[in-house]
Amino acid sequence: AQSVTQLGSHVSVSEGALVLLRCNYSSSVPPYLFWYVQYPNQGLQLLLKYTTGATLVKGINGFEAEFKKSETSFHLTKPSAHMSDAAEYFCALNTDKLIFGTGTRLQVFP
Amino acid sequence: GAGVSQSPRYKVAKRGQDVALRCDPISGHVSLFWYQQALGQGPEFLTYFQNEAQLDKSGLPSDRFFAERPEGSVSTLKIQRTQQEDSAVYLCASSRQGSLPGNEKLFFGSGTQLSVL
Numbered sequence: 719a720q721s722v723t724q725l726g727s728h729v730s731v732s733e734g735a736l737v738l739l740r741c742n743y744s745s746s747v748p749p750y751l752f753w754y755v756q757y758p759n760q761g762l763q764l765l766l767k768y769t770t771g772a773t774l775v776k777g778i779n780g781f782e783a784e785f786k787k788s789e790t791s792f793h794l795t796k797p798s799a800h801m802s803d804a805a806e807y808f809c810a811l812n813t814d815k816l817i818f819g820t821g822t823r824l825q826v827f828p
Numbered sequence: 829g830a831g832v833s834q835s836p837r838y839k840v841a842k843r844g845q846d847v848a849l850r851c852d853p854i855s856g857h858v859s860l861f862w863y864q865q866a867l868g869q870g871p872e873f874l875t876y877f878q879n880e881a882q883l884d885k886s887g888l889p890s891d892r893f894f895a896e897r898p899e900g901s902v903s904t905l906k907i908q909r910t911q912q913e914d915s916a917v918y919l920c921a922s923s924r925q926g927s928l929p930g931n932e933k934l935f936f937g938s939g940t941q942l943s944v945l
Contacts, residue, residue, distance in 0.1 A: 722870075724870075754936075761831070761921075761935075761936035761937050761939065764933050808870050814884075815876065815887075816873065816934060818871045818872070820868070821868075
């Protein structure tokens with residue numbers, strides 16, 4: 719069965735600090751992996767995606783994620799948090815339908 | 829329109845009432861998806877259309893849930909005899925291609941927040 723696990727429902731960082739949001743997946747076939755962001759009262763927006771090829775994927779707003787098959791992970795990082803990064807982040811796995819993790823709420827403190 | 833539009837934005841229903849939620853996908857998008865997002869959870873797949881054909885409805889939680897897309901554009905999700913457990917945000921998404929998601933980017937609407945009292 720395909721599944722996505724996001725470790726930590728809430729993450730708090732100071733402005734300028736490293737952001738690390740964890741995602742592990744389970745899939746019996748090579749996965750397509752995504753990170754989506756959801757700002758309050760807005761729809762989900764695609765941050766980045768991994769399909770094939772380069773395992774380090776760069777997305778919008780300075781975010782990037784690295785696909786590690788040996789660890790079945792696809793963690794999201796950003797070197798320096800900004801106040802505007804505060805949102806809910808969802809990792810997702812795609813085989814025949816998009817399966818989401820439960821989300822991680824990122825808080826950024828000044 | 830420029831994005832996926834959903835209406836109403838908020839819906840309050842009394843238990844047992846029928847509701848209809850509307851989704852206007854991006855013009856020309858072939859695929860349309862409905863998701864249910866309960867409070868504190870990630871979105872969960874409900875159903876998928878390719879044009880007017882409903883190709884997957886495996887996520888619909890009961891026979892009280894029904895979705896249609898008769899002309900291959902606007903879609904309606906109908907919930908009959910609503911129950912409190914139906915309270916959630918219902919998200920609609922569309923994508924340009926007609927194939928199953930794969931690596932295709934989905935464009936999401938802002939959702940309809942349904943509260944059943």
